[in-house]
C-alpha cells in the first residue's frame with residue numbers, strides 16, 4: 001500500500017492506491033488543514049496516538065471504522081472520505097466529522113448514546129469550517145441550523161421533547177441535496193458554543209469510552225442511563241479543561257454535576 005503521510009501528524013496517511021492520482025496532493029493539503037485545527041486543540045501527542053489510513057469512499061458517503069483486530073484501546077482506524085476536493089468546505093465538513101470519530105473511538109457501543117457523539121462530531125465540523133472557510137461561506141452553511149434552533153429555548157428543551165427519538169435514531173435524516181443532517185447540525189450549534197468557549201477541553205471526546213465500565217455503577221447517582229453515560233465520560237476526563245467541557249455539554253442536555261474540588265483558577 002502506498003502511503004502519503006500527513007505533514008501535521010505522520011501517523012495519519014492517505015492510501016494513494018485508493019485515491020485518484022490527480023487529486024492526491026490537494027487531498028493531503030486539505031486534510032492537513034483540518035488536522036492543524038485539531039492539533040491546535042488536542043496537541044500533537046494525541047494525534048500521534050492514533051494511526052489512521054484515509055481511503056476514497058466509493059459509496060458517496062464518508063465513514064470511519066476501527067480495525068477489528070486491533071488491541072484495546074482502539075487506536076487504528078480507516079477513514080473513508082468522499083472525493084470532493086473541488087469543494088473545500090464540503091471536504092472540511094466530512095473530514096472534521098470523521099476525524100472526530102477517530103477520537104471518540106468511532107461510536108459508543110450502546111446506540112442510545114450515539115447521538116451525543118454524533119452531534120459533537122458535527123459541532124467539530126462547524127468549528128473547523130469557521131476557521132478554514134470564508135466568513136460568508138461559513139455563515140451560509142450554519143444559517144439553516146441556527147434558524148431551526150429558534151423553535152426551542154434550549155437543547156434541554158429540545159431533548160425533553162425528543163430524547164426518545166434521539167436514542168433510537170442517532171443520525172437523523174440526511175438532506176440529499178447538501179449531504180448534511182439538519183437535525184444533528186441544529187444540535188451541533190449548541191455544542192459548538194462549548195467548543196468555542198473551551199477549545200482545549202474539546203479533546204475530552206477522546207475519553208468517551210463506554211465498553212469497559214458498567215454503566216449501572218453510575219446510573220443511581222445520575223438518574224438514568226444517559227446521565228450515567230455522561231457521568232462516565234466526565235470521570236474519565238484527564239484534566240480540568242476536559243471535565244469543564246464534559247460538564248458544560250451535560251448541562252446543555254439537562255444533567256448537572258460539577259467538579260468536586262474546583263481549582264481557584266482554570267486556564268482553558
Ligand SMILES: [Zn+2]
Nearest residue numbers: 097101118121
Ligand atoms: Zn458520524
